[in-house]
Amino acid sequence: AQSVTQLGSHVSVSEGALVLLRCNYSSSVPPYLFWYVQYPNQGLQLLLKYTSAATLVKGINGFEAEFKKSETSFHLTKPSAHMSDAAEYFCAVSTGTASKLTFGTGTRLQVTL
Amino acid sequence: DSGVTQTPKHLITATGQRVTLRCSPRSGDLSVYWYQQSLDQGLQFLIQYYNGEERAKGNILERFSAQQFPDLHSELNLSSLELGDSALYFCASSVRTDTQYFGPGTRLTVL
Numbered sequence: 001a002q003s004v005t006q007l008g009s010h011v012s013v014s015e016g017a018l019v020l021l022r023c024n025y026s027s028s029v030p031p032y033l034f035w036y037v038q039y040p041n042q043g044l045q046l047l048l049k050y051t052s053a054a055t056l057v058k059g060i061n062g063f064e065a066e067f068k069k070s071e072t073s074f075h076l077t078k079p080s081a082h083m084s085d086a087a088e089y090f091c092a093v094s095t096g097t098a099s100k101l102t103f104g105t106g107t108r109l110q111v112t113l
Numbered sequence: 114d115s116g117v118t119q120t121p122k123h124l125i126t127a128t129g130q131r132v133t134l135r136c137s138p139r140s141g142d143l144s145v146y147w148y149q150q151s152l153d154q155g156l157q158f159l160i161q162y163y164n165g166e167e168r169a170k171g172n173i174l175e176r177f178s179a180q181q182f183p184d185l186h187s188e189l190n191l192s193s194l195e196l197g198d199s200a201l202y203f204c205a206s207s208v209r210t211d212t213q214y215f216g217p218g219t220r221l222t223v224l
Binding site: 032034036043045046049051065068076089090094096098100101102103104105 | 115117119144146148154155157158161163169170171203205207212213214215216217218
């Protein structure tokens with residue numbers, strides 16, 4: 001069985017500040033980990049994924065995440081927030097190829113001037 | 114644009130009714146997944162089809178059923194609808210890869 005915990009349902013940052021969204025996972029097998037973003041009234045867009053290659057993963061829109069097995073974490077970061085980053089972010093885990101995704105509860109990111 | 118299409122975009126119906134949601138996967142994708150997003154339950158996996166056959170089942174109610182057709186499009190049938198079935202229903206598709214591409218969703222409102 002696998003699960004994901006996202007700490008903080010709402011995160012607010014100033015434009016230009018560091019973005020840090022936290023994700024911890026639990027998995028009985030080596031996990032595949034994903035971050036998706038959902039803009040209002042839209043579907044889910046893949047930001048980045050970890051699939052047992054490099055532990056530091058770079059994604060779209062300047063986001064990156066680091067897989068830390070010892071901490072069972074996969075936190076999402078971006079050095080400088082932009083107003084257009086305001087959205088809901090979901091961390092997800094799967095057990096591998098063609099497997100269902102188990103999602104966290106999501107973190108709503110607010111970016112203020 | 115992920116390449117996954119879902120129709121209709123919005124659906125408003127009454128309790129006790131039956132609806133069908135349709136999903137067309139990306140060209141060449143054999144796997145289709147259905148997810149439900151609600152305020153109560155968050156994003157939950159419902160069911161997966163691979164090349165026409167059911168591959169995995171999640172938290173799908175007995176009142177719900179799905180199928181994948183020879184042209185690989187999929188339909189999710191929801192019957193005896195209840196107020197609590199109001200949610201966003203997403204379809205996602207993938208080939209034999211780890212990445213699922215999501216459609217824009219169908220927003221179901223049960224009155």
